[in-house]
Amino acid sequence: MQPNTVLIAGGGIAGLTLALTLHQIGVPCTVFESVRQLQPLGVGINIQPNAVRELEDLGISEAEMDQVGIPAREWALVGLNGRDIYSEARGKLAGYHWHQYAVHRGKFHLMLYRKVLERLGPNAVRLGQQVTGYRKEADGSVTALITTRDGQQIEERGRLLFGAEGIHSPVRAQMHPGQPPIHWGGTIMWRGTARGVPIRSGSSFVGLGTSRHRIVFYPISHPDPSGLADINWIAEQTYEAGHDWTKSGWFRPVEISEFADQFSGFVYDWLDVPDLLARSEVAYENPMIDRDPLPTWVDGPVALLGDAAHPMYPTGSNGASQAIVDARVIGRKLLDHGVNQAALAAYDAQSCESVGGVALRNRGAGPFGLLNLVEERCGGQFDDIDVVVPPEERSAFMLNYQKAAGFARDALNAAPRTIPEGARVETVSA
Numbered sequence: 001m002q003p004n005t006v007l008i009a010g011g012g013i014a015g016l017t018l019a020l021t022l023h024q025i026g027v028p029c030t031v032f033e034s035v036r037q038l039q040p041l042g043v044g045i046n047i048q049p050n051a052v053r054e055l056e057d058l059g060i061s062e063a064e065m066d067q068v069g070i071p072a073r074e075w076a077l078v079g080l081n082g083r084d085i086y087s088e089a090r091g092k093l094a095g096y097h098w099h100q101y102a103v104h105r106g107k108f109h110l111m112l113y114r115k116v117l118e119r120l121g122p123n124a125v126r127l128g129q130q131v132t133g134y135r136k137e138a139d140g141s142v143t144a145l146i147t148t149r150d151g152q153q154i155e156e157r158g159r160l161l162f163g164a165e166g167i168h169s170p171v172r173a174q175m176h177p178g179q180p181p182i183h184w185g186g187t188i189m190w191r192g193t194a195r196g197v198p199i200r201s202g203s204s205f206v207g208l209g210t211s212r213h214r215i216v217f218y219p220i221s222h223p224d225p226s227g228l229a230d231i232n233w234i235a236e237q238t239y240e241a242g243h244d245w246t247k248s249g250w251f252r253p254v255e256i257s258e259f260a261d262q263f264s265g266f267v268y269d270w271l272d273v274p275d276l277l278a279r280s281e282v283a284y285e286n287p288m289i290d291r292d293p294l295p296t297w298v299d300g301p302v303a304l305l306g307d308a309a310h311p312m313y314p315t316g317s318n319g320a321s322q323a324i325v326d327a328r329v330i331g332r333k334l335l336d337h338g339v340n341q342a343a344l345a346a347y348d349a350q351s352c353e354s355v356g357g358v359a360l361r362n363r364g365a366g367p368f369g370l371l372n373l374v375e376e377r378c379g380g381q382f383d384d385i386d387v388v389v390p391p392e393e394r395s396a397f398m399l400n401y402q403k404a405a406g407f408a409r410d411a412l413n414a415a416p417r418t419i420p421e422g423a424r425v426e427t428v429s430a
Helices: 013-024 049-057 105-120 170-175 273-278 319-337 341-363 366-378 391-405 409-414
Strands: 006-009 029-033 044-047 069-071 074-078 084-089 101-104 125-127 129-136 142-148 153-158 160-163 183-196 204-209 213-219 229-238 252-254 283-290 302-304
Touching: 006 013, 006 129, 006 142, 006 153, 013 029, 013 105, 013 319, 029 153, 044 049, 044 105, 044 319, 049 319, 049 409, 074 366, 084 366, 084 391, 101 105, 101 229, 105 125, 129 160, 129 170, 142 160, 160 170, 170 302, 183 273, 204 366, 229 273, 283 341, 302 341, 319 341, 341 391, 366 391
Parallel strands: 006 029, 006 160, 029 125, 029 129, 074 204, 160 302
Antiparallel strands: 044 101, 069 101, 074 084, 129 142, 142 153, 183 229, 183 283, 204 213, 213 229, 252 283
16 A cells, blocks of 8 residues: 555544545545445434535535435424424525435445445455554554454555544544543433334424433435335433443344333324334334543544544434534645644644534533423423523524534535635645
């Protein structure tokens, strides 16, 4: 491998978006992914307008996004009594220049993978090869230490290395050997999909319940001729200290009967949650976990992005979006500074502290914090939400989160492209 190649550990959403970005600006790269074959794993995720904008600037069209998801039209919170707490339009209906997309994570991931192979070539992603560590070289370059699926140890040298391997990132672990253990805030999530008729706007994200006991659901496909779509749901229960969350594996398949009784009371004239759960073919259990924010994402020629840098609770629906934005900010810094450590330092200075703040907001319930206010003020029961939390307070709460997460409408619409059209790195040098 050429020593000027950029190395990317991890072939998830963050790593593949970075590969596409580097190709766009003329920087050669190779992705190393531990699994032997990428599968369409996972269920639904949301991609916010700030990230959809970046995907469009990468040449991924709305028509292609429609193949893996559906534009979101509404975001709503509903109390356990079935009454609305807050709702707002999303995407272009809210005045953004770009949609917000609710997508099937696995289908979206494989679309990015196909794009990388089409644009960078069939050898751009090396499957079955895990980056387990790195060695910084005297000339400023870096060597990735790689273990293959059959146990071989190999080394690859590059100009820079990016760790994009998720919450259990070996690159992060070497960069921060004293990092605290994974943090669990007390919530277990069960995820799945079921065929159903979309409610409200036909493409609404709805959070129903309380801050400690709720279900979130939204469609992730366009309706078929009979009106049915894939409805993604996430059922959440917060437990007291002492609950053994370590028994919950990441996307551990479980029977619906293991948890459905906890949501038996979620029945309304417009929604029957027990019926929705019962129509699901499979469910997955996950602890809601993250890590404490880091003081830096950079170690010389090595940088972190995506969940390797800032794993966060999914309460803000912006984990995947931030991974995409990370990749684009890195691309811009490489344009501004060259393919060198100065670019990584600039990326770190712009993003590390601010995105760490978003992760902490999500730990504090993110936009679902409105449910906390309602519980504190009326125990979750109300006839008129305006008396409990005035409209101005609800709107200000949501706007503050959107600003922190980087997708406040007016600022985003007015912002220039992260990467100017046609921009290329002139030389790949130290």
